[in-house]
Amino acid sequence: MKLSDEFETRFAEMVTHYPTKRSALVPTLLYAQDEIGFLSDEVITELAARLDLTELEVNNVISYYSMLTTKPRGKFNVQVCTNISCMVRGGEEILHHCAKKLGVGHKQTTPDGMFTLEEVECIGACSWAPAAQVNYDFHENLTTDKMERILDDYKKKATQ
């Protein structure tokens, strides 16, 4: 299957990092997912063949890591942390505000395919809590108003 030139450059570099090909699997899966949006059967077959693995071995690895998914997500994956440091500063309110605004629950996607909401474990933003990540972008010291604006901005960006 065809992957982007950027992916191919990265892949070619990564396999030189390690004494065994398989070691490139986890970062490679994430880079492939970033391009396609999720890990399709086609991608799994392709990467298994490239890294001399069976599809079962690849699936086995995918199911372990929380960022990897075999199901399509929205364009923006809204990941709200509710772990202890965020929780005591209102992380749950942020999560419920997002759920209400987007009309979806945990790991659900809006009908327009724009947003997926996810309650996540600690993202390493404890001193700037409550915090969330939208795709890879960190958003910190959140309030419900701030979160509202952030979601609106993403939507605006996508429709422009």
Place this chain on the structure above:
Amino acid sequence: MADLVSHPDEVKVVSRRFGQGATNLDRYLELDGYKAVQKALGMEPDAIINEVKNSGLRGRGGAGFSTGMKWSFVPKQSAKPKYVLCNGDESEPGTCKDRLIFEHDPHSVIEGVMIGALAVGARSGYIYIRGEYRYLLEIMQKAIRDAYARGFIGKNIFGSGRDLDIYWHGGAGAYEVGEESALMESLEGKRGIPRIRPPFPAVVGLWGGPTVINNAETLANVPHIILGGADWFAKLGTPKNGGTRLFCLSGNIAKPGVYELPMGYNLKKMIYEVGGGIPNGRQLKAVVPGGASCPCLTAGEIDVAMDFDSVAKAGSMLGSGGVVVVDDQQCIVKFALRTMKFYQHESCGWCIPCREGTDWLKKTLIRFHNGGGMKKDIDNMQYLAENMLGRTFCPLGDAAAMPTIAFVKKFRKEFEDHLEGRPCPYEKEGAAEQVPAFAH
């Protein structure tokens, strides 16, 4: 980009270059960058190890093991290649310090890995960064590329005739991978399931070769020790606890942030002076002193020096430096539940006491928090947690059990307040039901 804070009591060693533009290699060189590795190239490996040993540097990931000692366990002769692996899978709830090191001073980590490699005779080093930290992985990728371009890493480094390669590696979301044997499994492209020890990684590690695994903050300290000397570093802290620590203040505190304070800094002072105390006129209820896995301290127990040995004597752990402050408006049962939800979610399921224990504890705590708790559940939770201790391959089971035991023992009354269908006394109406509805 995370905000920086400062306080006059800070002693900046690891954070010396924060906010100084040191991601730029030239700027890093101006700020004494890559001097330590050049000095180390002129030292015998044993001399490097002894310097680190004498500095009193102990593992900043949480375990607090002597770094120099760890390095000395690597056999001198090995048929298989040796490796240095930097653990940047920072994910202990309450901890956000490695993030700042990667963001502001990535070359210090590279330099630390290089010195570690020279000490143990490794020719390759890996820097593993958690998947969520994509922007930091990009900063590290650039730093490594820049260092290669100048010939600081690669073939014949600094004209020494020695070859040394450094590689980046990204994770994809897993707390357990922060455990060193699971970290190696992950780097080898597998599920992050821990390995049984012995053999220890220093003897059989990555791809079967002897491997040293250190936390990013630990490694970032090493160049400063080589340049400043073991004595200088040791004196910054308390006996057997050399140097400083990046303390991540979070939770119900007026000035949260990451502060670099000397080892042994008083926790009460840290909360009330450095962190500005508890806001909104509330009182302190509890502190988790070193990340979610550490038993909490009550408000009466915080007059303690924050070094590994003193916090252990106080019945908890210094852990990863994540100080989570909890005020009197928070419900400890809910706090215990959120902690357990985390460990249940992150348990890999390999060991039964951890897999089943975290699940039962979570279920019991959910029921309890919703008013369905029975008196015998309180003792049962403690009994269950105590029976997880020391019975798993990796410390995740202990990490789940230890805080639970402390919550039950120290806040028994709060658990009793939830008995007999009573709604949570600390929750706003209707909020209690939201917890299990969103539980993963």
